[in-house]
Amino acid sequence: MVSEEFFGRKFIFLSGKGGVGKTTTSSSIALGLSERGHKTLLISTDPAHSIGHIFEREIGPKEKELQKNLYAVEIDVRKESKRYIDNIIKEARQILSPIIIDEIQEQIELAYHSPGAEELALFDIITRFFEKENAYDRFVFDTAPSGYTLRLLALPKALNNWINRLIKTRINAMKVQYYADRNPDKTLKAKLESDPVLKILNRRKSQFELARQILLDNKKTLFMFVLNPERLPIEITRDSIKELEETHIKIEALVINKIANDSSARSRKEKEYVAQIEKEFAPRRMFKIPLLEEEAHGIESIKKISDIIFSD
């Protein structure tokens, strides 16, 4: 399968530990796709704003056209999460008395630091793009939902049952409350329809369903892993792939990044590692990217990588 066809999936995710070159690789893939006529959006959640550095442009949280067919956006997960929490407090202020607000504000703010908060905030950001999948031909993410989030999604029993049961419990509680009320102001049906709690639960339910449907569909979604030819990254990759594949998500390609090519001892060792990766992770597709002379800076520098990725 030629590369262009291989990248014929609407959503492309790059996984890998920090510093291996996910942003450089995803920028190169996005560039290659846009040059081949696909309207592509590159989404970066790297807090270091590295795609701005690569494309030598200020990018920011609004989608920006960089050149024909190539768009990019930089999203700060922490900022998004802060906004989410602030909106909840704002909503609470409209409904509750100031005394109650004092009591619960701390608890709401605590959620910002709760375990998994950042992962779930990232998940919200990713699914927002799922909801507008028709706006672009390709979406390239320089990150992927965490293994933890994917596991939650992939196990239908975990998340689906949980949310369905919550919805059912809420409906039942409202029914019984309605029967206990001797002078109800609205019909039960009207109450259920206007209930903000059910609205939120149902919105989450459809978000989970859409995400599950897209992430587990390998005609629509491609997961890749970026690693460097070193011992530790290989081990991490092995564990991560195993973990993801248990959740039925296939890592279809590996990008072996920063391969030095000289006569040094280190380079010889790297060649061994590359051979090991190719053997161990076969038959997955491999993209081998040489170590650049300098840090990726400017479209020209990633053009070289893009040409390697799309060379066949």
Added chain:
Amino acid sequence: MKMDFKRFFNDLKLFFKGALVDTSTEVIEAAANMMQDNFMIVIFSDFLGIPNPLSYYTIELIPYFGNELPGWEKRMSDRKSVLAKAMGEIGEP
């Protein structure tokens, strides 16, 4: 005489309403409160020290339970025992 008759029936009506209807709404009310408490346990469990992996999402529901939240937390932490609570609900044998 006629007036007394009417009064008697009215009292009788009130007696049955008090004995049957009011107590039954009370029972339903108690059930409704219990269901609400249970629902809140599932979504706000981390307030009670039970980890909730999705608390970042359920926090969104706080504004709609804010008024009940302080009372609920108190009820949950003050429960003497499960047995006493069950007896309170069904009445002692």
